[in-house]
Amino acid sequence: MSTTTTDKVHQIINPAGQVVGDVPDLPADKMLHLYRWMVFGRVFSERMTALQRQGRMGTFAAATGQEAACVGRAAALQPGDWLLGSYRESLAYMVKGVPLLAQLKHWGGHIPEGYSYEAGCLPFQIVLGTQMLHAVGIAMAMKYKREPHVVLGVCGDGATSEGDFNEALNFAAVFKAPVVMVVENNGWAISVPRRQQSAAATLAQRGPGFGMPGYLVDGNDVLAVYQMISDCAARARAGEGPSLVELLTYRMGAHTTADDPTKYRPAAELQEWAARDPLLRFRKFLMDRHWLTDLADEELHEAVGTEFQAVLAEYESLPPPDPRRHFDLALTQLTPQLLRQRAEILEETHN
């Protein structure tokens, strides 16, 4: 396996919706399945943000603008494969099989929720980069057990500055772990821009330094993401070792509902990326092939909204989360400070 990297960005559909690469051989219903998930992801991020503003949901991390990257990578995996990510992985986890209700419960403060061992997804990691170590660990277990599966470890551009990210890549390369390491470069780590994160021209360049190939992919092109992750997963499955894939995308919204990006981000940058919206270009691709019409697209948006509302109603009929669990599941012995906080919150919530 070559360990060179190329600065050429892998792309199949350009921002204008034109085909510029080899389209993967997928039937129309599979293409529409990818699109449906992308629309679902957009609606999910919008509604969750609105719910948080109404006091009906906890702090939430939207993935608006990152739908192609999330859907493409998760759809490329097979049952038995694992997908490990951070707080921005909700959509990808749902594509992999984590139920929407579990996501609502997670963001609404019910713990432990938001993941599923059956679907191959561990709890979101909040401590940046740690999931990359877990991904390599699971991959090594699969290798020992000779299981024909792979693990996808996903982190952000900011997380690449963590020691854990670099240790995980080194170990994976040395021991040829069946893992694909994905960096979702959305341009920002809260208020820190990508250029202040690393002096390297691309984050994909790190791969060859560790002895694995590194690839740059247009993360707003769902087919390019799907194909690259499928190819890297196939190589890992065949015992050819890990790869590093950098998905170039953009965080169109705030870091979380607790953030205001207008304080640090130029509006022109957002406009530039809005023109590369992943949904618009895939929609055009599907329409050019007559696989989607305006009417079918409208119906799809409606169906997705109805699906969200139905599960939301189920979620809102549940009793509120028990705040005791946040403390009691974290530590067997609470510190005096935590004991005090526990008592305070019980008083505030009349538990």
Ligand SMILES: Cc1ncc(C[n+]2csc(CCOP(=O)(O)OP(=O)(O)O)c2C)c(N)n1
């Ligand atoms: C080890 C660690 N340091 C700092 C933080 C605080 N923090 C939370 S999110 C974040 C930015 C992460 O940016 P990036 O990795 O690019 O992911 P994104 O949020 O853009 O998806 C920081 C610094 C943390 N959670 N963990």
Ligand SMILES: [Mg+2]
């Ligand atoms: Mg980022």
